Amino acid sequence: MIKLFSSDDMFLMQSLKSELDALAIPYMIKNEYASGAMGELPWQDTQPELWLIDDTWQARANQVMDALMAHSVSSPGDKEQEWVCRNCKEKNGAAFDFCWQCEHQRHEV
Template sequence: MKKLFTSQDAFELQAVRSELDALSIPYMVKNEFASGAIGELPWQDSQQEVWLVDDSWYARASRVIEPFIQKPNDKALSSEDWICGECSEQNGAAFDVCWQCGAEN
């Protein structure tokens, strides 16, 4: 067995499961009902994980989860600060909106 995917986002995990189901790729979910143990167990030990039952499916399953792992987000990849065109305030790369006047980048 090989671990394929894990996420703190339950909706993302369900989306992966749905994709695998649609392609009839055999998998199992580890810690599916362990969320109630958070606090008694470390969060890493109670996080849901998708495991392949048969390693021979790994290449195909990897193509399924690739979009979930890469998560294209151009603004998150930008590491350059920007200057607001409205008030000339310098803003960090993490901001989509000027913190001074509220104008969008």
């Protein structure tokens, strides 16, 4: 097994899972529910991880991932995108105009 992807971005993780499902690429998720209970965990860096069960799919899976990444990067003006606070580096949902953590105003990309 090889680790293909690790992220606490559940939207990206979900997109990747549906792509792999569509192509019938076998995978498994580790730490899938970790991020929801982050405050209760003794460790801080636990992110959901997507592992390929069959290494022979690696090249195909990487293509899928590249396509997903390219898609999310190619539309920086998209209001649905998450944004990262310039002040404290916290990730914020697209719906917020101010950082939930430090109340720094959202910057336009």
